[in-house]
Amino acid sequence: MTSISKSKSMAARMIALAFVFPVLYLLVLSLADSWIFPQLLPEALTLKRWGTLVGGANNLWGSLLLSLIIAFTVATVSTICGFFTSKHLAYHPNRSLWMRLSYFPFVLSPVIYAAVLYYYFIRLGLSGSIMGVILGQLLIAYPYSVILFSGFWSKRMLHIEKLVQTLGGHRWQTYRRVLLPMAQGLLLVCFFQTFLISWFEYGLTTIIGVGKVQTLTLKVFQYINEASFYNAALSSSLLVLPPIILLYFNKRYLFQKRW
Amino acid sequence: MRIFEQKLFKNKVEATGLLLFLLLAVLPLLLGIIYALLYSLGITGLVSDGFTLKYWQQAFTDIELWYSMGYTFYIALATITLTIAGALLLTIYLKEPLQQGFAGFSIYVPLAFPAIVVAFLIFQLASQSGFFARIIYQLGWISSTAQFPELVNDTYGIGIIAAHTFMALPFFTLYFINLYDQENINQLAKVGQTLGASSAQQHRRIVVPILLRRAFPTLTLYTIFVMGSYEIPLIVGRQSPQMISVLVIRKLRKFNLSDIPEAYISALLFITLIIIGLTLIFKNRNFSYDLDQ
Numbered sequence: 267m268t269s270i271s272k273s274k275s276m277a278a279r280m281i282a283l284a285f286v287f288p289v290l291y292l293l294v295l296s297l298a299d300s301w302i303f304p305q306l307l308p309e310a311l312t313l314k315r316w317g318t319l320v321g322g323a324n325n326l327w328g329s330l331l332l333s334l335i336i337a338f339t340v341a342t343v344s345t346i347c348g349f350f351t352s353k354h355l356a357y358h359p360n361r362s363l364w365m366r367l368s369y370f371p372f373v374l375s376p377v378i379y380a381a382v383l384y385y386y387f388i389r390l391g392l393s394g395s396i397m398g399v400i401l402g403q404l405l406i407a408y409p410y411s412v413i414l415f416s417g418f419w420s421k422r423m424l425h426i427e428k429l430v431q432t433l434g435g436h437r438w439q440t441y442r443r444v445l446l447p448m449a450q451g452l453l454l455v456c457f458f459q460t461f462l463i464s465w466f467e468y469g470l471t472t473i474i475g476v477g478k479v480q481t482l483t484l485k486v487f488q489y490i491n492e493a494s495f496y497n498a499a500l501s502s503s504l505l506v507l508p509p510i511i512l513l514y515f516n517k518r519y520l521f522q523k524r525w
Numbered sequence: 526m527r528i529f530e531q532k533l534f535k536n537k538v539e540a541t542g543l544l545l546f547l548l549l550a551v552l553p554l555l556l557g558i559i560y561a562l563l564y565s566l567g568i569t570g571l572v573s574d575g576f577t578l579k580y581w582q583q584a585f586t587d588i589e590l591w592y593s594m595g596y597t598f599y600i601a602l603a604t605i606t607l608t609i610a611g612a613l614l615l616t617i618y619l620k621e622p623l624q625q626g627f628a629g630f631s632i633y634v635p636l637a638f639p640a641i642v643v644a645f646l647i648f649q650l651a652s653q654s655g656f657f658a659r660i661i662y663q664l665g666w667i668s669s670t671a672q673f674p675e676l677v678n679d680t681y682g683i684g685i686i687a688a689h690t691f692m693a694l695p696f697f698t699l700y701f702i703n704l705y706d707q708e709n710i711n712q713l714a715k716v717g718q719t720l721g722a723s724s725a726q727q728h729r730r731i732v733v734p735i736l737l738r739r740a741f742p743t744l745t746l747y748t749i750f751v752m753g754s755y756e757i758p759l760i761v762g763r764q765s766p767q768m769i770s771v772l773v774i775r776k777l778r779k780f781n782l783s784d785i786p787e788a789y790i791s792a793l794l795f796i797t798l799i800i801i802g803l804t805l806i807f808k809n810r811n812f813s814y815d816l817d818q
Contacts, residue, residue, distance in 0.1 A: 278622030281615070282631035285695060288646045289634060291656065295649065303654040303670060304662040347545055354542030364546065366807055371554050373746055374799055375753025375770045378792050381777055382557030409550045437538075466639035469755040469770070483756075486641050490760060495649065502642040509637035517633050 289506060295499035315500050324497060326485060330504055333465060333481040336396065340403045341461035345453060348411025348460075355412060356419035365416055368409040376406055377469030387474055394476040402474040403467055407460040414456050418449055462509060558796060561789040572782045580786035589765070589772070590791055596766040600682050600758070601751040604689040605744060611690070612697035613736065617728055620702055635695045640688070644760035647688045651676040677761045684761035685768070689751050697740070697747075704739050705732075742806045749802045753795070769795050 295301065296315060298308035320327045355364040371379060380402060384393065392398030423445075430440045446453070468483040477484065482505050489498035564570040565584075567577040584590055615623060623632055638646075650656045658673040667673055677684040705711070713735070714727040722730065737744075758768040767775065769791060776788035 274619055275622045278619045278628040281619070281623070282628035285631045285634045288638070288643075288650075288691075291646065291649070292642070304659050306656075306659050306663055347549070351542040351546045354539040355546055358539070358543070364543075366803070368546070368550055369746075369803055369806075370799070371550055373749050373753070373803065374554070374796065375755060377755040377770050378753060378773055378795055379554075379557065381773055382561045382789070382792055382796075383553055385560050386553075386556060405549060405553050412546065412550065466641075468639070468641050469774075473774070483639060483641050486645060487756070487760075490645055490648070498645055499649075502645055505639055505642055506637055510634065513630075513633050513637055517630075 289510065292499050292503050292506065295496060296503050298496060298499075301496075315496060319500075319504075324485075325480070326482075326497075326501055326504065329480050329482050329485045329501070332396070332479070333483075333505075336400055336403065336479075336481060337461045337464035339400050340407050340464040341457045343400075344404055344407040344411045344460045345457045347408055348415050348456060349449065349453060352412045352415035353419050356416055357424065365413070368412045368416075370409075371405055372409040372413065375469070376467065377473060379405070380470040380473035384473055393474060394478040396475075396479055399471050399475045399479045399481075402470050403464045406467075406470065407463045410463060411456050411460055414459065415449075415452065418452055423448075458512060465505070465509070558793070561793050561796075565786045565789045565793065567786065570785065572786065580783075581790060583783075584787045584790040587787065590787070590794075592766040593769050593772045593791070594794070596682070597752050597769045600685050600689070600768060601748045603682075603686045604693060604751050605748045607686065607690045608693040608697050608747075609737070609744065611694045612701050613733060615694075615698045616701040616705060616736070617732060620705060623698065624702065632695045632699060635691055638692065639756075640692065640754060641756040641760070643688045643692055644757040647684050647691070647757075647761050648677055651684060651687065653677075678763050680763065682758075682762065685754075685758050688757045688761060689754065693747060693751075697744075700740060700743065701736050704736055708735055708739060710735055742809050745802055745806045749799055752798070 294308065294311075297311045297313065299310040299312040299314075301308040318324060318326075319330075355361060355368075358364060383402070383405075387393040387398050387402070390398075392401060426444060426448075427440055430444050435443065466483065467481075468487065471479060471481055472484060472487070475481075475484070480488075482501055485501045486498055486505065489495070489501060560569070564573075565580050567573055567575060567580065622628055635643075648655070652658070653670040653673045653675065655677075657676075658667070658670060661667050661673060676687070710732055714722075714731050717727045717731050718724075752768075753770055754768065755770040755774070758771050762768060762771065773788050773791045773795070776784040776791065779785075
């Protein structure tokens, strides 16, 4: 019995290593001075590449800041709008229809969605602009937040709200004193999830942004295209590390359906 | 005393909420579909010369489109099959150790990877001069890169499937583990055992059917998600056949203007597939929008 549990524990550790190995590989590749076939390990490690992060010609710092600004804006707007509208959709007589409709933009391939919408972005003068990319990403992140919040608005919540109002609470007080504190956890989850949707987005950003809005994901692709793998590893590390830090603090921010 | 009258429906606030939803979620989709349809019928766009069905005829006789559709299905089904098999094995046999210590943390790590980084990693690890090839070389099993099998940009989409499976496996393992506890599967299996079911019978007749039935909507959504993936097939896929998203964008960006309507037709066919997939999910009773659930 003990040997079975030991072997299970060993197998779990091996699987865990397989999941963590890519992070270590990316970090080592980003630090490698030279790592050519058939070497198993780099000849030497250098911090030179990481040092060019600020003020370097590759403008990775600029891309990092741009990605952060876009993701923060998309997450804030979609969380607020999603929380606000999902309530009205959830208590609407056509609740089922609205909820089903909210899945379509979300599960549709972002790049195909961007392709069929690109014409309108040009007409609105939004193609190739940061605003355009934010709006494009909102079209995916917002329906997701509606889906995420739909479970929050239940009959129980409606009864609580009615109770508060019966006791004299105004609409604003109901939100501030009851609904928002009760939804606090879900609001945080929604914020981080929509942040990650934006943070990870490549296809839609490249179509709507016409390659001009150089987020980190675009940088990764650019470096892969140029066969500049060390820089691709550096920008990949910048993409992966914030969610891993987030994961360290709270797993539930990452463990949600994002499709 | 002023009595607050609750107005949850038919008021300005509700109207604003619904309007916002329609503006951000419904209208863009409709507009996109309408534009793609008009373009494909020659009514609008750069090659517009009046209503015509020739682009649709052209698309339906284009073998590349059907190959692409088939390839997209194949990749999605292969990924989801491998993911289900792997996640079920991990859930059934390694549920406890995967919830503790280092393993309990590391299983979440792949969820922090964007698709483009996973594609890059697969390229780095599994290509003919990648990390795996180097290990095999150092072991003396191959003497040149060409002897290492093509796992990236290959005919069978092994690289694409591996990348998607790497992303999906931890998620579904965690999802199944959660369902296992939520559905009291352990208790049900014990009842089965009391009634004389062997360990294999408990897994086959109780654990697996319950997990798969409960996870059906999520599994279908994930299949759709894989079908629409772009970055992974773009980096580790081949020029031909291509997954549908890559094909659509390639045709849209080609210099040949007559390919653009076909790109929109491919997009419309994909959207139709998604509608069919979602309709299937919505019919599932686990996908209820009852306020009590």
